[in-house]
Amino acid sequence: MYVRFIDANFLAGWLHRAFTFRPAGKLDKDPGTLWQHTFSSKPDNTVSSVAIRQAEALQHINLGNAWAVPQRRGKTMPQNILEDLILRIRQAAASEDRVSAIRALLQESQADKEELAEAIAAFEEDEVMVFEDETCSIWTCRYFADVVFAPHEHCMGVHIAVYRGTEVEVLYKREPGKLRHGGNSLVKAGSVVRLGPEAIHAITADGNAQSHAIHVYEGPLTKIERSLFDWTTGERVAFSMENFHAMARRKASMAEFS
Numbered sequence: 001m002y003v004r005f006i007d008a009n010f011l012a013g014w015l016h017r018a019f020t021f022r023p024a025g026k027l028d029k030d031p032g033t034l035w036q037h038t039f040s041s042k043p044d045n046t047v048s049s050v051a052i053r054q055a056e057a058l059q060h061i062n063l064g065n066a067w068a069v070p071q072r073r074g075k076t077m078p079q080n081i082l083e084d085l086i087l088r089i090r091q092a093a094a095s096e097d098r099v100s101a102i103r104a105l106l107q108e109s110q111a112d113k114e115e116l117a118e119a120i121a122a123f124e125e126d127e128v129m130v131f132e133d134e135t136c137s138i139w140t141c142r143y144f145a146d147v148v149f150a151p152h153e154h155c156m157g158v159h160i161a162v163y164r165g166t167e168v169e170v171l172y173k174r175e176p177g178k179l180r181h182g183g184n185s186l187v188k189a190g191s192v193v194r195l196g197p198e199a200i201h202a203i204t205a206d207g208n209a210q211s212h213a214i215h216v217y218e219g220p221l222t223k224i225e226r227s228l229f230d231w232t233t234g235e236r237v238a239f240s241m242e243n244f245h246a247m248a249r250r251k252a253s254m255a256e257f258s
């Protein structure tokens with residue numbers, strides 16, 4: 001009898017793509033559209049896919065003050081919990097007191113941190129933009145402990161909710177002719193922090209495993225011009241994902257971690 005074994009990771013990846021993604025040929029920037037913009041941490045990869053899902057596919061329902069996404073065939077519970085959180089973040093980002101509303105929501109989401117970490121782990125890419133409109137930009141982010149991505153600005157506030165592992169914010173201030181290291185902030189699983197619009201940080205993880213987090217930016221991150229900063233001189237470098245990855249350093253070589 002002919003028996004064919006299928007690698008479990010391959011099968012899981014195929015199932016995830018088959019039931020989660022709907023590839024499209026062009027970027028759909030219509031307001032309210034849920035779309036994905038994925039990046040790989042590999043230095044030679046930048047944008048790899050766009051325009052995956054349409055908002056109407058979510059079929060969300062309003063339950064009083066809470067948004068919920070009904071279980072759908074092909075979706076795991078963690079994926080539903082993540083989609084539900086995305087909808088609620090959008091609602092918070094559109095509210096009057098959006099900074100505290102987003103923060104409170106992310107703190108509340110820590111009750112589901114295991115499931116949210118699972119949903120983030122299921123993405124093929126380490127950094128995935130799962131939603132963006134004029135009010136917010138929502139990303140899932142995984143980082144390794146041995147690579148530190150280059151100092152950069154966001155020009156808007158960002159909320160960081162870590163669900164697995166420890167993310168490290170390496171903070172800097174610009175001074176004439178250099179970047180001054182301002183310390184490292186370790187954000188452990190279960191924590192939520194916010195960096196203000198003036199913050200400059202490099203980013204990595206601590207420990208032996210990848211960190212898993214959601215980053216919620218208080219505006220359309222991909223629509224603005226922002227900068228990376230030269231590690232030594234502090235000079236501005238145009239932000240692109242290509243430059244972001246090309247300027248990454250090995251943690252072992254950095255004085256900031258000695």
Ligand SMILES: [Fe+2]
Nearest residue numbers: 152154201203
């Ligand atoms: Fe950042």
